[in-house]
Amino acid sequence: METLPLFIAIPLAVAFLFPVFEKLSLRRALLDGLAVLATAALLAGSLGLLAQPDRVYWIGGWAPPVTGINLVSDGLSRLMLVVVQAISFFSIVFSLRYMDRYSSRGFYYGLFFLLLAGMNGVVLTGDLFNLFVFIEIAAIASYALVAFGCESEELEASFKYLVLGSVSSAFILLGVGMLYNLTGTLNMAEVAAKAPALSGLPIMAMVGACFLFGFGLKAAMVPFHAWLPDAHPSAPAPISAMLSGVLIKAGGVYVLFRLFFSVFGMDLLYARVFMALGAVSMLIGVLLAVGQWDFKRLLAYHSISQMGYVLLSVGVGGEVLARGGPTPVAALAVFAGLFHLVNHAAFKSLLFLCSGSMEYVTGTRQLAEMGGLSRPMPLTGLACRVAALSISGIPPFNGFWSKLLIIIAIVQAGHYALAALTVLVSFLTLLSFIKVQRYALEGPLPELLRSVREAGLAMSLPLLALAALCLLGGLLLPLYAGALFTPAQEAMLSGLNYARAILGG
Template structure:
């Protein structure tokens, strides 16, 4: 199973490079070879992601070889301040002060205690002690040793000098690709939505020119998103984030009309700032922990309390990924960028990109890597609540169909972040004990991820429906549309399904996930937030009644009396998503334990992530 993880990145990446080549060979008009390659690649991704579901345990693939290194486990410390000076002051002791030696770890076994000063180290065969300048350096010295070998530390304790032998633990070099429950859920979502988006593009994109320039960035974006989801390494997440982001800038501006270029530029600038924040956060984490591997950072989190610098890094991450996810204080770019893209790309951006590069990474970092705390929980809950409310209030007044849908993306992602925030809060207040994870937290996280899955399906469907309407009528202004159910019955049927899903009407999938979120929020004691969630749901329904009223029902304008239903590939793509919208709700008992439960478990295990990565 382990080879599936790199494959899920390599296939779209290869397709992205093959498509321009295929275009060179084929005729100038259209891009049949490119279309075939894109469709085959995304179909392969669906198959791969479904195959991945066969296993339940965490799969780790090491790129660049799994090389065990030795590691000083269970030891954290700070460097004595003299080493930041250019000149060493001989009067002051030099070395590293131990902050914590975790009980049961190699450090505690060696007899190291809090407050000890490590002043030197040597191998058993050496005569003299070498100097110790910083904790990171001590780690690196240690990393050059064989795993399991002994390192002797010179320790000052209460004025006397001692020698303690510490056994080197095992660590890893190489880049990790980690597939756990959450990764598998995201891979399935990305596979299904990108397959339908490519299928939809076959007909829809015929109105554009330079199609090889369309499919290539599209594949690159899929590769980037799959890469974010499978990397177990902080810097790799950043690189794939940028791969996905750069190709999405190009796709937003694909129409090269003035509005599209303007939206793309705005998106570019804000997203570049977000990336800078994220990279700053990564730098701080590296300087504190000396590693970029998520699982290794998580190992530290198990025993080290976050210090001020770690909080700063977390703040940078929340700002950066909040911008990428378009949470409310940072949402300004989304209502411009998402509607400006061609419809299938809008579906990918709203359905996938803000989840993979925003919410997914934020959840992974907060739950598994940096550790939960009530402060983070309140930040997440506030962001979620504001996004939910502001998004829907701005959506109600919109007359541009795609812009209305884009505001609803902000609102619906607010639900997900709110649910995850409640999960963080409960886990921070009552950590998992022998009795297991607190059921409220488990439910909140399950509900949040369920809504994430559902939102991917119905929001992509809505954007595809809007694309179908625009393709046939040439306008997306609600005031100019009307009565389309007479001429485009199937598109209108799919729009109805998606609208009812997003508004949370039973028996569609949106109802179940919103119900679970409301139950979890109220169970956690937040009556006000529960009420607000229901209110936002009503406002969503109101806004989609408006869509029904002005697009599907009403008088058919005379100029649209000759329009036809959209071509078959578009209908099939929408049909797949519409079936998903109905099936995901009703069939929850069938697939919930195989798809969503493992995903929620991989978040609720918190820093146990490290154990599952190294143990699996």
């Protein structure tokens, strides 16, 4: 039986069950059980997919020569699929207890699974318009989830996010329309087959600009980042973990990689734009983060900065490839970028879940009002420390290894100034996380917080699991790189061969 459509069908079907279940006043345990079961099944399915070869599923049997919409499982989409399922599973387990603070659990789960269905669709689809539809499903669900608490700040953040997100979607649709007019097809593989003939046309610059703006905004790259520091902290903590941990990757960076590597073909100009966006985001993000006192807002700015690393590294890989440099260097740069993407998903989700755990028991997100939390909350404290060390790039945690590989790749590509910038940003990141540890975990426990306790196993278990991933993800890299990263890296480096792999011949 074909399993690819199930990654979209299961969350979509489940999403609409939850509000109905709630209306029927079914037991809460039933809703919780269904949510955990569905995400666990999807996670198992995505891990199972890793062992299988690339394949294409044509919806409704509309295979070439009459191309319909297709779902593609190649190295890159399998990698993203695993990351999305893993983070959503941990977020759901964390939500079981955390969402006690909010009413209407049914709608929360419903929107969560819509978000998941949208992201899985984006990752799997091989059709440009289908991509737009799934991006919008994920986006609308995330607008609603950001406003879920209905407080003034949350509504304000959601409105800002929605307006900017809709404008970026309009640009994406405009780009899709222009590309359709040029090629007469919406299938990514067929566009890729015609890409060599298109390159150099003036209109392609317009198409490229539309997609760079549209998906750059979804990925919150500087200068399109203004919405992220408002939107991500306003959402409930497990949703912040989903938005920062996977949505900006699946809906932004992944699509940029897919379109510019596999569909348009990487050229020197695009690669330089990637590098510039990455380097600027990396620096501006961390500079804005250092001064923050709201824990979640600080984390949100770091998301911009860390995604800058990913885009810079992959951009360097593309540049080496485009100028005909040594392939091993390009391969290393792409590999390091993807590795950092996965690591960022692990440690940033962990940090947001930690912030949620602290907010749950202390009722505040302000670092200045916290202190000494590692004593009453040893598990959260430990997990938070692991994540902070990972994101700052301290050995032996995963962030260290990916940053090291990124710096090695950039030096080998001959961009010494960029390598120095990367080291500097890493240092500033460490600085701001020393501040987090100093104010949240160390020091005297404020009088008000004397009675706080760990919030319970349902909240601590996902934290510990993610912390273990942060530790083992780096150390055990040689064991799983071949299954997870190498196929993804090959899928990106093979560039326009994407078309041949899908259409055959």
